[in-house]
Amino acid sequence: MANYSSNEFKPGLRVLVDNEPCIMIDIEFVKPGKGQAFSRVKLRSIRTQRVWERTFKSGESLESADIVDRDMEYLYSDDEFWYFMATDGSFEQLGASREALGDTIKWLKEQVVYIVTLYNDAVVSVSAPNFVELEVLETDPGLKGDTAQGGTKPATLTTGAVVRVPLFIIEGEKLKIDTRSGEYISRA
Amino acid sequence: MSTWLPSAPRSALVARQQLYRHIREYFHARSVLEVETPLLSQAPVADPNIIPIQAGQRWLHTSPEYAMKRLLCAGYGDIYQICKVFREGEAGKRHNPEFTMLEWYRVGWTHRQLMDEVAELLQLLLAARFSELPCLHLTYAQALQQYAQLDVHHCSDDAIAQRGQQLANADLELDRDGWLDVIMSHQVEPALPHNALVFIDQFPASQAALAKLANNEQGVLIAQRFEVFFNGMELANGYQELTNAEQQLQRFQHELQGTERPHDAHLIAALEHGLPDCAGVALGLDRVLLHLLDAQNIAQVLSFDWQRA
Structure with missing residues (x-):
């Protein structure tokens, strides 16, 4: 070394x-x-x-330190490991532990490409792209007439993440989220 | 980015030319003689924390101090020099291993008188960007008390090491002065007041380098040495010069302990002949330019920085 x-x-x-x-x-x-x-x-x-x-x-x-970053697409989870596939044409698959995944689990969606960081060939962390598009699973119905005030309400996304969204957002809508701040950007 | 290109814009080179002109006019008006001394010497400057660069059988000087003192011993009177100096490994946003120094000596002056002249010259040189530049005077002990809450002359080695370790986030296995350097550079320097020339004097006797020692008003033995800081950056270092040949030789032997480097026998011989009472100071001119041009990196004031040299 x-x-x-x-x-x-x-x-x-x-x-x-x-x-x-x-x-x-x-x-x-x-x-x-x-x-x-x-x-x-x-x-x-x-x-x-x-x-x-x-x-x-x-x-x-x-x-x-033998640290390598790889672009990898998220595939699926068996609840013990979260599996990613290399996008460099090798189709190599690697599993990340819950610990390695950290907060990125909130922004995890199939077919999206993440940066998977390896140390001595083991996955130690996973970074989300700056923006992801996720669906609203649950939110209170918006109150009519309040939109001009720019008020917000919490919405739970399909990944379990909770973000503040404008009052007009309804369940089932797809939203663009900034993963760095965890903030709603727009409808996707 | 093409590395053949200069790292400084042309305007910075124009500013450097003006800076040198102002300095030369200033000293010309005060009958201080401009001198040149050898860059390559038979012995390097003895300083435990400054590493000289060897060139063949000679050493590139890390400051023109020894040769200039020999001129003083020979009775040549007040002198100044603008020259390149060379220090191994000192590279960073505020350091370049090859940089430009203004060094001058005033015969018969005290370091306090010289501090006033340094203030006057810096106010003049920086006037284009800072029209009013107040001066602030602190002793080393006051600076540590005020900005690090440490009573430096009475604090135990352990207390100083503990604070240093907190700041460094590591045990660097340093001696008392080493940890004081950490406290000074990590905590005190960044906290010094901005937009004022901050003079710090009465350094610990163990950090005297080539300064005379004396007792201060509290009866503590201190070094008659000062440094000038501006916006958190050190600009100059000055001394009431040590004139005693025997003490100088002892400091040489102490500082060169464990190195292969020779001490400068010419300087010792000159001091034995006699160095008149005098005060001297070295000022980093690249950093003056840095402030004058509001640059963030020393590369921006050098035609070619270390990476491009």
């Missing part, structure tokens, strides 16, 4: 920090004039998506 010295740190680098696979987001080189040099690194943990900061001494090195 390759090692990266602090002077090779750069955004996008995939490394192991305390045995946690991480991606570097930002690096700041700091050095008080006559003092020691440090690299302040912003990292994202692959497993938890948590963003955190850590300082390294100049000359410290980190082991590279």
